[in-house]
Amino acid sequence: MIDWDVMLTPYKQAVEELKIKMKGIRDQYQLTSKHTPIEFVTGRVKPVSSILEKAKRKNIPLDQLEDEMQDLAGVRIMCQFVGDIDTVVELVKARTDFEIAEERDYIKNKKRSGYRSYHMILRYPVQTIDGEKPILIELQIRTLAMNFWATIEHSLQYKYSGEIPEEIEERLQKAAEAAYLLDEEMSKIRGEVQEAQQIISEKQETLRKN
Ligand code: 0O2
Numbered sequence: 001m002i003d004w005d006v007m008l009t010p011y012k013q014a015v016e017e018l019k020i021k022m023k024g025i026r027d028q029y030q031l032t033s034k035h036t037p038i039e040f041v042t043g044r045v046k047p048v049s050s051i052l053e054k055a056k057r058k059n060i061p062l063d064q065l066e067d068e069m070q071d072l073a074g075v076r077i078m079c080q081f082v083g084d085i086d087t088v089v090e091l092v093k094a095r096t097d098f099e100i101a102e103e104r105d106y107i108k109n110k111k112r113s114g115y116r117s118y119h120m121i122l123r124y125p126v127q128t129i130d131g132e133k134p135i136l137i138e139l140q141i142r143t144l145a146m147n148f149w150a151t152i153e154h155s156l157q158y159k160y161s162g163e164i165p166e167e168i169e170e171r172l173q174k175a176a177e178a179a180y181l182l183d184e185e186m187s188k189i190r191g192e193v194q195e196a197q198q199i200i201s202e203k204q205e206t207l208r209k210n
Contacts, residue, residue, distance in 0.1 A: 010126040011073040015043040018075045035194040037084035043075040070121045071138035098124040114176025117142040145179040
């Protein structure tokens with residue numbers, strides 16, 4: 001019998017640590033009044049019911065979960081612009097506090113569903129009372145538009161137990177195309193948006209000081 005609380009504790013710790021580190025990057029950018037490539041950060045440990053469902057679906061033996069299921073711990077970074085994703089990927093690659101085990105670029109190679117996102121599997125060392133334990137964390141990096149689409153599609157997958165009716169699937173494909181175009185258009189006016197954000201943050205800084 002797996003003691004889930006014991007097994008998942010290092011994963012919970014790793015998610016919290018990585019969230020703080022990624023938010024730290026965002027705060028540093030904000031303090032320097034530079035456009036931050038990180039809009040917001042979320043994270044979760046996969047619920048036990050989802051772990052069991054995925055293990056069954058992918059034929060993963062429960063004693064191999066920690067090696068085979070790469071998203072027991074997941075952290076998600078949302079960006080305003082597609083170009084910000086490259087910046088975040090470079091920032092993550094430059095770090096020395098974890099290793100990158102794998103990368104999956106579902107932006108260049110979008111999934112059949114229409115899903116777009118950049119995935120990095122990190123080998124992250126967690127300090128436990130029994131010493132250092134390296135664990136895998138899935139880091140998903142996506143724009144706000146990609147996140148909007150993925151969140152809606154995920155709910156529908158859940159509602160229809162993975163068998164989304166064809167008509168809705170077609171609408172989701174169209175919505176994925178619209179999200180892609182939104183990202184394209186926003187990228188074209190990126191400079192304008194960033195200047196506006198800089199003016200706002202400088203104004204807030206002046207108000208804070210006075
Ligand atoms: P959760 O926690 O509910 O989000 P698979 O799970 O079979 O797709 P694999 O090999 O485990 O694939 O890894 P992959 O595809 O790199 O990443 C899995 C995670 O990416 C998923 O977790 C989702 O969060 C996200 N994802 C991948 N494909 C899609 C998609 O088509 N639509 C949406 N909405 N999200 C996707 P889980 O397992 O769904 O768990």
